[in-house]
Amino acid sequence: MKKTMLMATLLSLTSFAAVAGGDIEAGKVAVKKFDCASCHGDNYSTPKDPSYPKLAGQHADYIAQALKAYQRGGDVANGRANATMGPKAKELSNTDIQNIAAYLHSLPSELVLKK
Structure with a gap:
């Protein structure tokens, strides 16, 4: 019984983590x-305007908070x-935001720290 409850708890936590992470x-579909590429570029690292942010490789939490x-x-x-x-x-659901953030974070980054 204890083993079954432990497994159920672990599975529910794993499922929650997968959903929370996007x-x-x-x-990619969203x-x-x-x-998004119309402004941020086809690879999300070459924005159409230099004032637009590069999104590829950005921290998922940052992207999600910015969209919110x-x-x-x-x-x-x-607010922004x-x-x-x-x-x-405003068109995005919370799920869309988490999924977009996860996808953009997974992309190779061209972000460079200036010294």
Whole structure:
């Protein structure tokens, strides 16, 4: 009985971790659906405008929090205002955000620290 309960607990924790971390393949589909490459570049490391961020390899938590901040908008605490990203982010579900963040994090990064 104890062994069965332990297994059930471990399986539920593993499932929760997988969901909380996002699904990379679903994220790959989502970035195409929401046309992220139109601004951030085909490989998400060569944005169409130098003021746009490189997303490939970025920390998943950062991407998720940034998307949630765009959803909140610039008029509230911890919100971000952007005429393009605000409406785009509002279309995303929490699952979309986690999946997109997981996918972008999984990509090879061209991010470089300046010395």
